[in-house]
Amino acid sequence: MSTFTILLGGDLIRTPRLDRQVEGSRVIAADAGIGHAQMLGLVPELWVGDFDSVPADLPADLAAVPRQTFPAEKDKTDGELAIAAALERGATRLVLAGAFGGKRADHAFLHLALGLRLAEAGMDVFLTSGAQEGVPLLPGRAGFDYADGTLFSILGFSELSGLTVTGAKWPLDKVEVAFGSSLTISNEVKFGKTGGRLDIALGHGRALLLAHPYPLPES
Known part of the structure; x- marks a missing residue:
């Protein structure tokens, strides 16, 4: 099983349970989700998005993460693009970290619906904010x-x-x-x-x- 953690822009708190869930996984950050990498002590292999919400003062190792850049006007959210990148790399299980809360209720709803759609296609999907967990x-x-x-x-x-x-x-x-x-x-x-x-x-x-x-x- 190839597990990818997708760092999304919603709320996320670090807990021992979350550390266990992402341990050993490959990591892709979606735009502002790169901020969670610092909190979790992770360095993503890829950073995807239009980079309109990049956190300030990123440490050098995170600022140097390879980027896949998209225009601001596009048909998919940064989160969906990050998930697509994980699927292209052979993901068989996805941990959507930061899938709930945040400033955009529409994005949070999309993450729930997208998790269900991926599960219907046979993907093992888990959504988390650290405090809350979702399973299709x-x-x-x-x-x-x-x-x-x-x-x-x-x-x-x-x-x-x-x-x-x-x-x-x-x-x-x-x-x-x-x-x-x-x-x-x-x-x-x-x-x-x-x-x-x-x-x-x-x-x-x-x-x-x-x-x-x-x-x-x-x-």
Whole structure:
């Protein structure tokens, strides 16, 4: 498996879990995402974009990263171009770091939708901000290693049918979920006395698991 970490321009915090997830991967930065490389102690092999949002005072090793430059007026975002570069280099797994938050809600939405599209094409995709993690959910069954008490939501990108959730405070058994329903928002991993893990099965539709492996900040 060839894992590429794509450094995007959204929010990102460094955690031990994130360090493990990107360890040993090849790295490509999308424009302002180069700023995350410094925080994570990574040096990308490629820096992609129109370079309209380059962080100031980059260290010499990051400023010297080879660039693939595109015009500001283009048909794809810098993030999508960085992903395309990783696929050209043989990526079989993508970690989209900095996929959430940031100043552009439209870009954050695109990252979620793009993650689903890539998963439908057979790519192993993982989205993260360090504090939040996203995994595309397609028809089938998947298991997750989150700790007891982890907050999670299932974001439906279509009507869902046959959705089963076990290992949760509010389990579901082959339910139908209308598009736009809040039924699957704010659940919690709950193993019970017998232990176990969070398991999700989906009969039809497309969704994204959004989990918070770390406690949410106090409001």
